[in-house]
Amino acid sequence: MDSVATEQELLIEIRKVAYSYGYGDVLKDVSFPINQEDFLAIIGPNGSGKTTLLKIILGLLKPRLGEVKIMGKTVEEFADWKTIGYVPQKATHIDSLFPVSVKEVVAMGIQSSRRFPRRTREEDSCISRALQQVGIEEYKNRRIGNLSAGQQQRVFIARALANHPKILMLDEPTTGVDVKTQEHFYDMLHRLNREEGITIVLITHEVGIINKHVAQVACLNQTLVYHGSHDEFCRSDEFKRMLADGHHLVSHHH
Numbered sequence: 001m002d003s004v005a006t007e008q009e010l011l012i013e014i015r016k017v018a019y020s021y022g023y024g025d026v027l028k029d030v031s032f033p034i035n036q037e038d039f040l041a042i043i044g045p046n047g048s049g050k051t052t053l054l055k056i057i058l059g060l061l062k063p064r065l066g067e068v069k070i071m072g073k074t075v076e077e078f079a080d081w082k083t084i085g086y087v088p089q090k091a092t093h094i095d096s097l098f099p100v101s102v103k104e105v106v107a108m109g110i111q112s113s114r115r116f117p118r119r120t121r122e123e124d125s126c127i128s129r130a131l132q133q134v135g136i137e138e139y140k141n142r143r144i145g146n147l148s149a150g151q152q153q154r155v156f157i158a159r160a161l162a163n164h165p166k167i168l169m170l171d172e173p174t175t176g177v178d179v180k181t182q183e184h185f186y187d188m189l190h191r192l193n194r195e196e197g198i199t200i201v202l203i204t205h206e207v208g209i210i211n212k213h214v215a216q217v218a219c220l221n222q223t224l225v226y227h228g229s230h231d232e233f234c235r236s237d238e239f240k241r242m243l244a245d246g247h248h249l250v251s252h253h254h
Contacts, residue, residue, distance in 0.1 A: 009036035010072075011167060011199055012057060017066035019052055025222060026052050030066070032218055032227040036166070039193045039200045039213055041230075044220035050203045051089070051171055053220065058086060058169070085109075085160030085168045085198075087153075089175070102147070102155050103140040106130055109159035130158040133196070134188060150181035154188070161192075168192065170202040186213050 012034040019027040027049040034040060042050050055061040057068050059075040070078045106127045131137040134154040139147060144155055153173060160168055168189075174182045190213040192198045202214075217233040219226040226238045 010034075011036050011038075011070070013069040014053070014057070015066050015068070017053065017056060017063045017068065019049070019056060019061065019063050025064075027056075027063070027220075028223045030220070030224045032224060034167075034199065034201060037193065037197055037199055038216050039189070040202070040216040040218060041214045042201065042203045042218045042220060044205065044225075046205050048205070048220045049222050050205070050220055054169060054171055054201075054203055058084070082163040083166045085157075085163065085165035087156045087160050087168070087170045087173060089171045098143070098145050100144055101140070102131070102136065102142050102144050102158075103127060105144050105155050106140075106158045106162055109162040126162050126164070127158075130161040133161055133192065134158045148181075150177045150185060153177065153185065157188075161198075165198065167199045167201065170200075172204055173202055174204070189213060 010033050014033070015031050017027055017030045018025055026047075030049070030053065042053070044050055052061060056063050057070070057075070059078070068075050070084075071080070107123070109130075110123050110126060128137060128140075131140055134157050136151060136154050136158065139151065139155075144152060147155065157168070157170075174185055177185065189200050189202075193200045193213070214230050217226065217228065217230050218224065219233070219238055226233055226236055228236075
């Protein structure tokens with residue numbers, strides 16, 4: 001089910017995308033838009049093509065068929081990558097002995113053409129603001145390996161935010177964190193979405209991760225089986241099929 005584009009600015013357009021790893025298609029004829037200020041969850045079982053699609057959007061993989069346009073340009077033409085913040089899978093798997101501070105990790109996210117390592121005042125200001133946005137400025141001088149998984153996740157989001165992106169993409173962002181931490185995490189994403197106007201796109205194979213703040217759902221199983229509002233998804237045949245197939249789904253939408 002394809003949703004009708006709204007009057008919001010179209011940021012990403014996925015058109016008839018197909019991809020194969022050589023043993024058959026992982027993605028087939030996938031098309032849907034991502035609009036400005038969307039809070040979109042891309043869901044589906046393991047092997048459904050979610051991470052592959054994200055890598056295609058980011059230009060890390062080239063589709064066998066179809067194309068992706070970002071802000072009106074094809075992935076090949078698009079150059080303003082600092083407008084897209086990306087937090088990959090397993091970003092928080094950090095050795096506790098790794099000698100790098102929270103502030104230094106966030107600084108790695110700043111795109112700069114300068115030749116020398118000294119940061120400018122403007123860049124320091126960007127780092128501080130990013131840490132404030134995710135609520136961990138007090139930990140800026142701590143070694144990242146000494147933080148909890150939930151705190152580490154916020155650090156990597158701050159790194160992605162340091163360039164003031166329009167879009168924040170997260171791949172399996174709450175793996176390994178407890179339910180209460182997940183709630184705080186989604187509250188933070190909601191603030192970034194509603195108060196900062198950042199478009200949120202998150203990927204998960206855990207259908208139960210759907211949260212009260214998620215407004216749009218794209219459900220993949222190699223093809224696109226649903227795209228539309230969260231509320232409509234909860235009333236859809238696909239939702240019922242997932243329950244019938246034994247998927248654990250707890251919706252927290254209020």
